[in-house]
Amino acid sequence: MFLSSPTKETNGYLRVRCNGGLNQQRSAICNAVLAARIMNATLVLPELDANSFWHDDSGFQGIYDVEHFIETLKYDVKIVGKIPDVHKNGKTKKIKAFQIRPPRDAPIDWYLTTALKAMKEHSAIYLTPFSHRLAEEIDNPEYQRLRCRVNYHALRFKPHIMKLSESIVDKLRSQGHFMSIHLRFEMDMLAFAGCFDIFNPEEQKILRKYRKENFAEKRLIYNERRAIGKCPLTPEEVGLILRAMRFDNSTRIYLAAGELFGGERFMKPFRTLFPRLDNHSSVDPSEELSAKSQGLIGSAVDYMVCLLSDIFMPTYDGPSNFANNLLGHRLYYGFRTTIRPDRKALAPIFIAREKGKTAGFEEAVRRVMLKTNFGGPHKRISPESFYTNSWPDCFCQMNPKKSSDKCPPDNVVEILESRLESVGDPDSTSQTNSTVTGLER
DSSP, X not given: OOOOOOOSSOSOEEEEEEOSSHHHHXXXXXXXXXXXXXXXXXXXXXXXXXXXXXXXXXXXXXXXXHHHHHHHTTXXXXXXXXXXXXXXXXXXXXXXXXXXXXXXXXXXXXXXXXXXXXXXXXXXXXXOSOSSOSOSOOSOHHHHHHHHHIIIIIOOBOHHHHHHHHHHHHHHHTTSOOEEEEOOOBHHHHHHHTOOTTSOHHHHHHHHHHHHHXXXXXXXXXXXXXXXXXXXXXXXXXXXXXXXXXXXXXOOEEEEOSXXXXXXXXXXXXXXXXXXXXXXXXXXXXXXXXXXXXXXXHHHHHHHHHHHSSEEEESOOSSOHHHHHHHHHHHHTXXXXXXXXXXXXXXXXXXXXHTTOOTTHHHHHHHHHHTSOOSOOOOOOTTSOTTTOOTTTTOOBSSOSSGGGBOOOTTHHHHXXXXXXXHTOTTHXXXXXXXXXXXXX
């Protein structure tokens, strides 16, 4: 029905370096916990790459509540702050983790063979980089549920970040309901999508340079990309969708976004339609947020505000881990309302409008949007990610057809505690406390 407690003796230590932005790192942390469980390894607190995206060196302990993370997962894996030294015959020896580059979307077999063999040989392994390095679709219900325990229960931001986020939500909600929008109209995404033609020559030059330096060479034709919904929605298009859905200019909107490419000339039409716009800096212009608004803390606050908002709207949920993770998190916490524009179905409607065919525009947009899912349960179909939609994997059933889908008993914590005690590890609690103390020094 649920996984057994970790054994007293593990096969070694697992270190990982999670690269990318905050939410790409988040899914990597979930995979790291699962990888440690698969190999019966002790997980070293995951490292967050400071260089690849935010240039932010806050690290795991600067963003997440370490004590809560370790305590929540104590029935699943052993977690330490660092690899301890080995003391033998009066001598101290450091264990050096053997570095391995895991294949992308590696199957469980890779961890049980290649990775585990290296771990037993060297006592510790270091997997880097560790983004998308464990297959998402795994035919083991308890493994998938472990991912959800990590993502939706164990990974809690530090208290000051939670307090800051809740303060912003309270201020927004004091004036009524509010919507959050992840406005993905930033240089990296536009360059990735190859959507250049709406920009002036100088801006196109910047986008092409960024694409050449960061992405594989590929022939991309704007009109073709636009026609199949591969371009991020412009701020104006987002506003027109909401207006067609009969949201009026009194709607309060929280924007979660980095620096919008093209600046105010792209925001002006949206602001004209919906003037009540806010972001974390305008709601709470505290020194902490103003100093780190583009770093991990700013992203963490945006994540929590979007999670707690009445409605969430991602404008580009392709390779955008922020939006994908939030969609999954909101679904897990009670199928919270989301608006997911079908860019492919909307593209011909917007193209026709640009050519002067405005009659019936709003009605056409409404027909498309009414066919979309508004946050309710739906079957996951590739390429939708497990982290975007964990239904039904992570949802237990009161009257299941399969025993593995049955909800745990009311005394599940007592059962897990007794299992942990039966392993015979009296030092587990003190080890957790010393790990947290050591990290906070």
